[in-house]
Each structure stands twice: as structure tokens, then as C-alpha cells.
Amino acid sequence: MDDQPPLTPLETKLKHLLTQRHTNSTLRTLTLTSPSQADFSSNDFLSLSTNSSLKSSFLQELHRADLPLGSGGSRLLDGNSHYAERLERDVASFHGAEAGLLFTSGFDANAGFFACVPQRGDVVVFDALVHASVHDGMRLSRSAKTIPFEHNSVADLRRVLTSLVEGEELGAGRAGREGKAHVFVAVEAVYSMDGDVAPLREIVDTVEDVLGDGKGGGGGYVVVDEAHATGVLGPGGRGLVCALGLERRVFARLHTFGKALAGNGAIILTSPTLRTYLLNYARPLIYTTSLPFSSLALIRTSYAFLRSPPHAPLAAHLHALIQTLFHLLTSPARSPAFTSQLRLPSTCPQSPIFSIQLQDPKALASFLQKREMMVRAVVPPTVPEGTQRVRVCLHAGNTVEDVRRLVGAMGEWCEEQARLADRAKDGGGRELEEGERKEEVVLARL
Numbered sequence: 015m016d017d018q019p020p021l022t023p024l025e026t027k028l029k030h031l032l033t034q035r036h037t038n039s040t041l042r043t044l045t046l047t048s049p050s051q052a053d054f055s056s057n058d059f060l061s062l063s064t065n066s067s068l069k070s071s072f073l074q075e076l077h078r079a080d081l082p083l084g085s086g087g088s089r090l091l092d093g094n095s096h097y098a099e100r101l102e103r104d105v106a107s108f109h110g111a112e113a114g115l116l117f118t119s120g121f122d123a124n125a126g127f128f129a130c131v132p133q134r135g136d137v138v139v140f141d142a143l144v145h146a147s148v149h150d151g152m153r154l155s156r157s158a159k160t161i162p163f164e165h166n167s168v169a170d171l172r173r174v175l176t177s178l179v180e181g182e183e184l185g186a187g188r189a190g191r192e193g194k195a196h197v198f199v200a201v202e203a204v205y206s207m208d209g210d211v212a213p214l215r216e217i218v219d220t221v222e223d224v225l226g227d228g229k230g231g232g233g234g235y236v237v238v239d240e241a242h243a244t245g246v247l248g249p250g251g252r253g254l255v256c257a258l259g260l261e262r263r264v265f266a267r268l269h270t271f272g273k274a275l276a277g278n279g280a281i282i283l284t285s286p287t288l289r290t291y292l293l294n295y296a297r298p299l300i301y302t303t304s305l306p307f308s309s310l311a312l313i314r315t316s317y318a319f320l321r322s323p324p325h326a327p328l329a330a331h332l333h334a335l336i337q338t339l340f341h342l343l344t345s346p347a348r349s350p351a352f353t354s355q356l357r358l359p360s361t362c363p364q365s366p367i368f369s370i371q372l373q374d375p376k377a378l379a380s381f382l383q384k385r386e387m388m389v390r391a392v393v394p395p396t397v398p399e400g401t402q403r404v405r406v407c408l409h410a411g412n413t414v415e416d417v418r419r420l421v422g423a424m425g426e427w428c429e430e431q432a433r434l435a436d437r438a439k440d441g442g443g444r445e446l447e448e449g450e451r452k453e454e455v456v457l458a459r460l
């Protein structure tokens with residue numbers, strides 16, 4: 015419109031950056047999910063967001079506890095309550111931890127932890143695929159040196175740790191005064207974009223083998239982000255650390271409530287000393303309004319659900335669907351068009367997240383969305399260059415029929431792509447329809 019004010023120089027620059035993203039097909043936009051679409055995308059793994067019995071328990075809890083709606087401020091000022099403190103103790107005890115500290119989100123918890131816990135001269139060794147929030151925390155840290163290791167590679171972790179021990183970094187300038195540097199090893203239980211599970215026992219063994227467990231000064235401190243394992247892995251959804259009995263051998267764990275638990279917020283599980291330290295130094299906790307009562311009540315209700323009999327069949331159904339999807343995707347009956355275009359997981363994932371890599375995930379996602387199946391394309395910079403994919407997440411609310419329909423539609427798309435490619439090779443022969451022309455554009459990028 016003519017009467018729009020001209021762009022400022024800053025807006026012109028920002029618009030240029032957005033145009034670049036658009037050109038590279040990496041522009042992020044908001045979308046809406048229709049309730050009629052089968053959910054193969056959200057992190058609501060147990061489908062608790064739409065669980066009517068959880069909803070009515072939550073409403074009862076709101077009435078039962080009858081606390082003020084707003085928390086009233088930072089946890090350190092007026093935002094604390096007996097309700098929050100009891101919830102922390104109960105959640106910590108559910109996961110077999112000594113203490114816990116609530117945060118308003120998992121992002122804040124990771125960013126706050128990694129910004130303030132590593133001390134001057136300490137080192138954070140992190141899996142190359144850890145979440146953005148860990149990176150932001152490390153960036154905010156004034157003190158730590160940070161080193162990546164190859165994703166899920168215990169051998170590479172050993173290499174990095176050994177080179178630290180053999181090099182100058184861990185002791186230089188510190189011995190005698192503060193002792194050796196501490197080394198934090200940051201991993202996820204389940205990686206959010208690939209759905210693979212960390213070889214956590216081997217990671218903990220390696221850290222202890224190379225660095226010791228921290229009790230003799232210096233040492234290694236394993237920090238596990240259980241965001242995608244909460245509610246899904248381990249006994250009663252307690253997570254990977256509990257599944258492997260490593261509660262006493264990891265330094266801290268993050269559980270988030272926004273994924274399988276249908277709420278929001280997060281908790282760091284750790285020792286009472288670290289809890290008090292975080293209360294004093296973690297800025298995203300100190301300088302923010304604490305979780306309102308409604309969030310706390312939902313977290314309490316979701317944990318009660320995890321302890322209740324209906325959790326087990328939901329989790330079992332979800333794990334059966336994972337097997338079903340893997341078998342359907344990798345069935346020998348799949349056509350060459352299917353197997354040549356899609357890079358599938360080579361072993362059955364232990365988590366409900368499947369990464370299906372292909373040249374143009376946006377085209378496949380849009381094809382499936384038009385058929386009432388919600389999957390999303392994930393492209394760089396969210397994932398590394400060359401690993402663009404369709405991310406399929408299974409849910410307890412999906413049926414075997416939904417999964418069959420999904421794989422059937424993926425097969426149809428692959429066949430169609432193969433036909434278009436053949437036709438393009440033959441030079442065509444007839445005018446293409448509008449829809450086919452669009453697909454041709456996609457193929458031209460392959």
C-alpha cells in the first residue's frame with residue numbers, strides 16, 4: 015500500500031537477510047496444525063495433551079489446591095510456594111535424585127546451567143548435536159573452554175578427554191591453588207532431530223575411566239538432557255539415566271515438561287549444593303517470574319499420571335508403533351523408488367522420533383500434509399547442512415492404520431517422483447499439468 019512508511023535502514027538490512035533465507039528455502043514461518051490431521055510431528059509423545067482423564071485430574075487439582083493464579087514474581091522474591099517446593103521434592107524422588115530445581119523452561123534451565131556452573135578454566139566437552147540452549151549457555155559462560163565430540167561416538171569422546179588429560183589445559187596455572195579443572199560432558203538422552211539414544215553407560219564409563227568421578231579433585235561431570243526421554247524411556251517414563259541405573263554417576267539431569275508431559279517448564283535434578291548454587295547464580299531463574307500455579311498443577315498431575323496404571327499401556331503402544339513403523343519403512347517389499355530416495359534409520363530407533371533424510375523434505379512434507387498427515391521438514395540451520403529431513407514423531411494416539419497410511423503415502427510420493435524423473439530424462443512428450451510443473455522444479459534441484 016502507498017501509505018506504508020518506508021523501511022528504515024535497519025529494516026532494509028533485516029529484510030535482506032530474510033530474503034536470503036527465503037531464497038535458500040530456510041525461512042522460518044508460523045504454521046497451524048489442523049485437528050483433523052494425524053499427528054506425526056508434535057513432541058506430545060504420549061498424546062497427553064488430548065487425554066481427557068488427565069484433563070479432568072488437572073481441573074480437580076486446580077480446585078483442590080486453590081492457590082493464587084499468578085506466581086507473583088521471581089522464585090527468589092514472591093514467586094515461591096510450599097506447592098512448588100513439594101513438587102520439586104516429589105519429582106526429584108520420582109527420578110531417584112537428591113534434589114531438584116524448577117525452571118520456567120528447559121531452554122532457560124540449560125542456558126542458566128551452562129552459563130554459571132563451569133568455573134574459570136573449566137572445560138565443557140559436548141556432543142556435536144546438543145540442543146541450541148546448551149550452546150547459548152556455553153556462549154554466555156565467562157569461563158569455560160568448549161570442545162565438541164562426534165555425535166554419539168564414545169571413541170571420539172575418549173580421544174578428546176585423553177588429549178585434555180595429556181595436554182596442559184586441565185592443570186595449567188591451577189594446581190595447588192584451586193586443583194585441576196573440572197570437565198563437564200554434555201549429552202542428550204534422546205537426540206531431538208535424529209531420535210537416536212546416547213550410549214550413556216559407555217559415556218559415563220569413559221568419563222570415569224579417563225578423568226575419575228570428581229571426588230578426588232578435578233574429574234568429569236556428566237550432564238544429561240532428558241527432554242525427549244521424559245515420560246517415554248525408562249521405568250514409568252523416568253528417563254534413560256534411571257533405565258540404566260546411573261542416578262549416582264551423573265552430575266545433573268534435565269527433565270522438561272513441555273513434551274510428553276503436556277505442560278511447560280523443566281527441572282534440573284542434582285545435589286542439594288548445586289541446587290543452592292543455581293538459585294544464587296542461574297540468571298534465567300533469578301531474573302524471571304516463576305511458573306504460575308496452573309503450570310505447577312499440570313506438572314503434578316502429569317507425574318501422577320506417570321505413576322498410574324494407564325501410563326504403561328500407552329507407553330507400550332507407543333513402543334509397538336515404533337517397531338511397526340521401522341518394519342514398514344524397511345520392508346524388503348518397498349520399491350527401489352522408495353529406498354533410493356529416502357535415507358532411513360539403519361536400526362530401529364528406541365525413541366518415537368524418526369529422521370527420514372531426502373533431497374527435498376519440504377516437497378514430501380507438503381504432499382503428506384495435503385493428505386491430512388502432519389509431518390514437518392527440518393532443514394539447516396536447525397540441522398547440519400546436507401542432513402535435511404522429514405522428522406516423523408510417533409504418538410500413543412496414533413493407530414497402526416495411521417502408520418500404514420503414512421508409509422503408503424510416502425511410497426506414493428516416491429513413485430511419483432521416480433516417474434517424473436524418468437519423464438524428464440525422456441524429454442517429456444506432452445505438456446505438463448500445473449502440479450507436475452511444480453514437481454519438475456523440485457526435481458531440477460535434486
Ligand SMILES: Cc1ncc(COP(=O)(O)O)c(C=O)c1O
Nearest residue numbers: 119120121145206239241270272
Ligand atoms: C534436547 C532439548 N533440550 C531442551 C529443550 C528446551 O526445552 P523447553 O521446550 O522446555 O524450553 C528442548 C526443546 O526443544 C530440547 O529438545
